[in-house]
Amino acid sequence: MQDTPPLLVEYVTPEPGTARLVLTGELDYTTVDEAAEEADKVLADNPRVIELDLAGLRFVDSSGIAVVMNLYRGAEERGAAFRIVALTTYLRHLLQVISLDDVFDLPEQASG
Amino acid sequence: MRGATGSANAGAARATPGDVAALLDGSDEGIVLCDAGGVVLLANAAAVRMAPEIVPGGPVPSELCPAGSDTVTYGGRVIRVRTEAVGDHRALYLSEVPSLPRRTEFLLEAARRLFASLHPRRCARAAVDLGAEFLCDVAVVVLPPATNRRVEWVRAAAGRPAPEEGVLPLATALQVPGLNDALAGLTHGSGGRQDAGAVPDWLLPDGFGPAGDLLVFPLPGNSVPAGAMALVRRADRPPFDEEALAMARDLASRAGAALSAAMLFREQSAINTILIDGLLPPDLPEVEGMRLGGRLRSSQQAGAVGGDFYDVYLPETGAGHGIESGIVERPPLIILGDVCGKGARAAVLAGQVRQSLRALLLLESRPVRLLQLLNRSLLASPAPNSYVTLILAALREAPGEHVLVDLAVAGHPAPLVLRGDGTVEEVPARGSLLGALKKTVLRPVTVDLAPGEVCLLYSDGITEAFGGPTGREMFGEERLKDALATCRGMPVDALVERLEQISSEWLAGGQQDDRALLAVRAGGQEPATGTTTGATTGATMVWAETTG
Numbered sequence: 118m119q120d121t122p123p124l125l126v127e128y129v130t131p132e133p134g135t136a137r138l139v140l141t142g143e144l145d146y147t148t149v150d151e152a153a154e155e156a157d158k159v160l161a162d163n164p165r166v167i168e169l170d171l172a173g174l175r176f177v178d179s180s181g182i183a184v185v186m187n188l189y190r191g192a193e194e195r196g197a198a199f200r201i202v203a204l205t206t207y208l209r210h211l212l213q214v215i216s217l218d219d220v221f222d223l224p225e226q227a228s229g
Numbered sequence: 230m231r232g233a234t235g236s237a238n239a240g241a242a243r244a245t246p247g248d249v250a251a252l253l254d255g256s257d258e259g260i261v262l263c264d265a266g267g268v269v270l271l272a273n274a275a276a277v278r279m280a281p282e283i284v285p286g287g288p289v290p291s292e293l294c295p296a297g298s299d300t301v302t303y304g305g306r307v308i309r310v311r312t313e314a315v316g317d318h319r320a321l322y323l324s325e326v327p328s329l330p331r332r333t334e335f336l337l338e339a340a341r342r343l344f345a346s347l348h349p350r351r352c353a354r355a356a357v358d359l360g361a362e363f364l365c366d367v368a369v370v371v372l373p374p375a376t377n378r379r380v381e382w383v384r385a386a387a388g389r390p391a392p393e394e395g396v397l398p399l400a401t402a403l404q405v406p407g408l409n410d411a412l413a414g415l416t417h418g419s420g421g422r423q424d425a426g427a428v429p430d431w432l433l434p435d436g437f438g439p440a441g442d443l444l445v446f447p448l449p450g451n452s453v454p455a456g457a458m459a460l461v462r463r464a465d466r467p468p469f470d471e472e473a474l475a476m477a478r479d480l481a482s483r484a485g486a487a488l489s490a491a492m493l494f495r496e497q498s499a500i501n502t503i504l505i506d507g508l509l510p511p512d513l514p515e516v517e518g519m520r521l522g523g524r525l526r527s528s529q530q531a532g533a534v535g536g537d538f539y540d541v542y543l544p545e546t547g548a549g550h551g552i553e554s555g556i557v558e559r560p561p562l563i564i565l566g567d568v569c570g571k572g573a574r575a576a577v578l579a580g581q582v583r584q585s586l587r588a589l590l591l592l593e594s595r596p597v598r599l600l601q602l603l604n605r606s607l608l609a610s611p612a613p614n615s616y617v618t619l620i621l622a623a624l625r626e627a628p629g630e631h632v633l634v635d636l637a638v639a640g641h642p643a644p645l646v647l648r649g650d651g652t653v654e655e656v657p658a659r660g661s662l663l664g665a666l667k668k669t670v671l672r673p674v675t676v677d678l679a680p681g682e683v684c685l686l687y688s689d690g691i692t693e694a695f696g697g698p699t700g701r702e703m704f705g706e707e708r709l710k711d712a713l714a715t716c717r718g719m720p721v722d723a724l725v726e727r728l729e730q731i732s733s734e735w736l737a738g739g740q741q742d743d744r745a746l747l748a749v750r751a752g753g754q755e756p757a758t759g760t761t762t763g764a765t766t767g768a769t770m771v772w773a774e775t776t777g
Binding site for chain 1: 485536567568569570571612614616618639640641642644659660661662663670689693695742
């Protein structure tokens with residue numbers, strides 16, 4: 118049934134000084150370790166801009182939100198900009214529920 | 230070997246073909262005679278036993294025709310084949326290689342039985358059963374002494390059905406020679422052999438008779454011994470030989486590993502239970518003028534108990550005893566929350582939140598202020614991922630059996646309200662999750678519940694349950710609202726039970742996250758099941774905007 122891995126994490130550098138994590142699949146308790154590892158790498162590289170592409174995320178639980186929060190707080194501590202460059206309607210709603218939609222820099226239009 | 234055919238000079242007797250056949254059939258070695266074309270001319274009983282396909286007139290199975298002499302696998306048996314030329318014919322001599330030596334077989338059996346359970350006593354029972362079956366007449370395992378200076382023992386005797394068990398004072402148990410050292414992890418005597426004449430009565434079952442040989446071994450655990458084992462042979466039986474000694478040592482080391490794993494598991498289970506107890510909801514108390522109902526279901530994933538929790542804080546009974554007490558007066562308060570993650574870490578965090586609130590409530594009663602203080606405390610926590618979503622609700626009694634619910638919501642799905650006319654409203658309270666941001670934005674709301682109306686707090690495990698007809702659809706807020714609308718006039722306990730049931734049906738056996746429900750219903754009297762409350766209550770939602 119599971120043809121694709123539950124979570125894919127890609128670390129890309131769209132331009133110098135910008136680090137972007139592209140998360141695809143389900144970000145939950147069972148998959149969160151890999152995402153947390155990549156997030157640590159991003160912070161260790163000390164970029165000026167940290168971006169998250171969440172357009173491919175089908176599900177996020179509280180552990181997944183923690184990864185996003187840790188990245189946000191890490192960026193804040195380092196004086197780096199943090200933004201979510203793509204997300205789904207479901208994620209936008211989730212961020213509204215936890216009132217982080219005003220905190221994060223979100224794109225205007227949901228991409229899914 | 231001339232005799233079989235060389236008796237011709239005697240002239241009197243000659244072996245008949247029947248004699249030859251009987252002679253061949255008496256051999257344990259399989260003997261097959263075939264012609265140059267590989268057609269079987271003759272096969273003895275042993276050959277047919279090893280390879281039933283061999284019949285006179287038929288071909289010899291090719292696997293059994295190696296170029297020279299070789300060991301082959303045929304029909305699950307390992308067979309050594311020796312080929313000899315006999316005149317124009319060929320003879321195959323087949324001998325079966327025993328599959329496994331006795332000791333290896335014993336070890337496999339021991340591992341299979343010892344590791345079948347993570348229950349220490351069951352492990353001990355398996356160990357003594359193995360001992361009594363393979364090695365000795367009586368096998369006894371003594372578990373490590375408990376703090377009360379007593380020891381548990383388990384004993385099996387050959388030919389008796391089930392192991393016996395008991396508890397003894399440590400001093401009595403230590404009458405077994407070498408046991409004290411064995412319990413400390415030391416092997417004494419010659420390779421564990423002890424004086425069989427000094428065996429105390431308790432070690433042997435009634436009517437066993439004198440012991441002839443005694444072995445006492447420690448059961449080596451991870452860091453401390455997992456107990457000790459004594460193996461006894463009767464006086465009328467030969468003492469343990471080298472092979473038996475080696476097997477006894479094998480048994481002890483494997484039993485020790487299995488027992489220590491089981492004991493570690495039991496200890497961890499106990500620790501888990503203690504931690505998870507911190508997540509278990511309290512029994513809901515009686516609160517004047519209202520009714521409370523709650524359900525908490527933990528995720529079914531082993532070791533991954535999640536972080537949903539709820540709690541009820543009744544007013545301090547000691548409050549109001551003058552200024553010196555400093556304790557604020559306040560109405561009863563309920564919370565429902567979800568801490569990030571699962572397992573022990575989540576349990577610890579949830580416990581921290583519940584206890585912090587208990588302390589804060591002595592000094593502060595305003596929901597928004599309480600959440601701000603809690604946020605500060607979580608931000609200061611050195612533990613990673615100290616993120617919490619929480620609803621906090623103060624329950625104030627109002628005239629006419631109304632209840633005013635002061636709600637502060639932090640990063641949590643907003644509560645729902647079931648009105649007297651069956652409509653369901655989503656409370657517009659909002660706020661960011663706790664432990665994440667220095668400045669929290671909280672928009673509290675006060676809801677006025679008329680008698681019979683219900684305010685429902687729930688966790689996202691309810692709405693994010695994947696299931697339905699396709700198995701991949703989220704339950705969602707709309708379905709929850711629809712479900713709640715069908716609960717008009719229900720006692721609050723029945724209401725939460727029904728919602729939990731509807732959510733479980735949606736899951737239909739799929740993987741479930743934690744799910745928490747906590748409902749408060751205005752009015753001290755529960756309706757009789759099946760009746761509905763008055764449809765017109767005139768209740769309105771009171772807005773009380775505050776910024777934090």
